[in-house]
Amino acid sequence: MSLSTAAGSGVTPGPARRGRLRRTFDKHWYAWAMVAPTIFVLGALVLYPLVRGILQSFTNLTETNQRAEVCSKTLGGAESCTPNPDRWHWVGLHNYTDLLTGERGHFWLLLENTIVWTLACVLLHYLIGLGLAVLLNRNFRGRSLYRVLLIVPWAVPAFVSAFAWKFLFNPKFGLINSVLVHLGLDPVEWFNHRWTAMFAAVVTNVWLGVPFMMVAILGGLQSIPAELYEAAEMDGTSPWQRFRHVTVPGLRPVSSTVILLGTIWTFNMFPIIYFVTGGQPAGETEILVTGSYRAAFEGLRNYSLAATYGVVILALLVVYAAAYRRVLKSKGEVW
Amino acid sequence: MSTPVVFDAATRLYPGSTVPAVDRLDLEVQPGEFLALVGPSGCGKSTSLRMLAGLEDVSSGSIRIGDRDVTHLRPKDRDIAMVFQNYALYPHLTVGENMGFALKIAGVAKSEISTRVADAARILDLERFLDRKPKALSGGQRQRVAMGRAIVREPQVFLMDEPLSNLDAKLRVSTRTEIASLQRRLGITTVYVTHDQVEAMTMGDRVAVLKDGVLQQVAAPLDLYDRPANVFVAGFIGSPAMNLGTFAVEDGDALVAEARIRLPRATTDALTTGEVVLGFRPESLERVPAGTEGAFAVEVLVVEELGSEAFLYGSLGAKLHNPQLVAKVEPRSVPAKGSVVHFRVDPERLHAFSTTTGEALPTA
Secondary structure (H helix, E strand, O other): OHHHHHHHOOOOHHHHHHHHHHHHHHHHHHHHHHHHHHHHHHHHHHHHHHHHHHHHOOEOOOOOOOOOEEEEEOOOOOEEEEEOOOOOOEOOOHHHHHHHHOOOOOHHHHHHHHHHHHHHHHHHHHHHHHHHHHHHOOOOOOHHHHHHHHHHHHHOOHHHHHHHHHHHOOOOOOHHHHHHHHOOOOOOOHHHOHHHHHHHHHHHHHHHHHHHHHHHHHHHHHOOOHHHHHHHHHOOOOHHHHHHHHHHHHHHHHHHHHHHHHHHHHHOOHHHHHHHHOOOOOOOOOOHHHHHHHHHHOOOOOHHHHHHHHHHHHHHHHHHHHHHHHHHHHOOOOO | OOOOEEEEEEEEOOOOOOOOOEEEEEEEEOOOOEEEEEOOOOOOHHHHHHHHHOOOOOOEEEEEEOOEEOOOOOHHHOOEEEEOOOOOOOOOOOHHHHHHHHHHHOOOOHHHHHHHHHHHHHHHOOHHHOOOOHHHOOHHHHHHHHHHHHHHOOOOEEEEEOOOOOOOHHHHHHHHHHHHHHHHHHOOEEEEEEOOHHHHHHHOOEEEEEEOOEEEEEEOHHHHHHOOOEHHHHHHOOOOOOEEEEEEEEOOEEEEOOEEEEOOHHHHHHOOOOEEEEEEOHHHEEEEOOOOOOEEEEEEEEEEEOOOOEEEEEEEOOOOOOOOEEEEEOOOOOOOOOOEEEEEEOHHHOEEEOOOOOEEOOOO
16 A cells, blocks of 8 residues: 555656656557658658768778678689678777868868858849849739749759750850850850859859749748838838838848758759869869768768768758857847 | 818729729818728728828829828828838837837937937837837737827828727727827827728717718718718718618608608608608607507517617518618617517608718708
8 A cells, every 4th residue: 555655656756757658658659650650761861871971980981991701702612701801990080180181182172162152152042032032022014924934943953954054154165155255255264263163153053043042032022011111111211221121121031041041052052063063173163062972982982081071061050050040049030 | 280181183093993992082181180081991091091191193183281282292201100000010120119210211310219209108108118029019009109100200190091900899999099189189180091980980070981982971970970961971870870761752751661751841842753761860769659650660679788778670661771670779678579669750860862862851
């Protein structure tokens, strides 16, 4: 009698908690069963590769040392295997120090490229998207046609646009150089210089990324009540002041979200750099993700170095997103 | 310092439409007057207000504020302030910043802005909320901020577009009196749009009734109630509404169910057809014993007992414009549902209208 009351009153929390868990499970097993497939798929697709990648970044795993055993055929046709003496092993932070000191790869060059690339792309995406959205938010004839046409680049697969733009920028046959020549200017060897090559890639990505920004901002614009503009008009504002005091603050929730998303997407935008510049000239326009790709799939496949790139990219983006959120919060944005 | 406002045949025709939203509106608002514009939805009352605000173009005619023709001036050059239905407060600015925004845009010195905002906040009891964002306020408080934003500007004319329609019923009644008394205190000419005739009647010095873009009547609330210019005004003003019905006329008597109601000579002389539209308010029906001259029988369907008054809804032996006849009865001795009672119309308070034009006919 006394024992059971002691357990019931929570003096020994162990059995009580187990009882509660059990009750929860009995009650909600159905919910768990419903969630389980999602957890399983996410685990297989996200969690497992993530953990595995992080672990690999602390090894010296490459194409050559991945086998656990070395096997050779005997004369009789059978195989004899011995443990691989050069098998991969843990190396601690070795990959990170190599990467950050420039011992292997060109981390700082790639980081600089990535930052320039991301800043230029996101800024242009946002400003052009904002401009087009403001134009499309007015009433004029054929507005819906323009809306559809401006969304088209979004519907084209990224690598297709990348190839198209690469042709446009082709120094010998490209449309852009032939226009320049027609205008009496010298043709530009776009891919022979770091910044002209980067420029070509940025132009391509802007073409590709503006539609998303435009649609998102257009949605934001339409959520601003018309009364606010009228009130501002009554308050004596000029069109520019209305833009500054009504449109921009009204768009803030949308803007903050799409800029964060745009930054992450552009930071990791692989196909444009890979297909348009291909790192030309001489790897000077690589960004971190293409660097990671080259480490993993070109020459001697260096999985551990690629994984290290991946972890560094993830860390940079997590820090950025956290800082970004902090700034938004300090400005009173509920997010 | 009060300013009159004049609409002179002001018309608004929306592009692509053949029927004007506001048709040749002639209206004079006296200096310092509180004019209520009332009408059913789509009657053009908001459009009229927005024309005065400069938010709608004037297709023809003109609008004057004081001695200035403002027909084609931009809103900011008209020296007016508007309170919007949804308040239209800037969500990213605090209450104080919202109220001072127009002054800031006009380049008024910071110190003067804060004095004027503080003054308005004191009048409206908003001092505690000056640093809050509109999101953190209740509906009534937001409404007061919207008022404050208008007051701070010290404009020549206030425009209000259904400013109470987003408040709950109780708050609406108290805010109604607050706004009216505030306007009287400030003495600034005010045009107030509402679809609620009770609001219009209780707040307005005069009430203008619109229908389908056409001004029906402008008068002081009681004039409007006692002398409606036409059938529409008669039916629109008053709650419960006036009983209206079309009846045949025979030998100078209107045939209302089994009763014959003697029409004044002036009325029968003005008749062009053999029928007349009669109107009688619920309170001008007198309960009488059966058999009284001019009395008709009514079968009681529902009685609404409100304590201080009671309204009887019943069916008459003749067809009315409304499905049921409404009569005000003694609240302490209401007839039972299903019973038959008899009413007589007070001849002094009988309204007659032409069946063809709907205009009021002389009754004396």
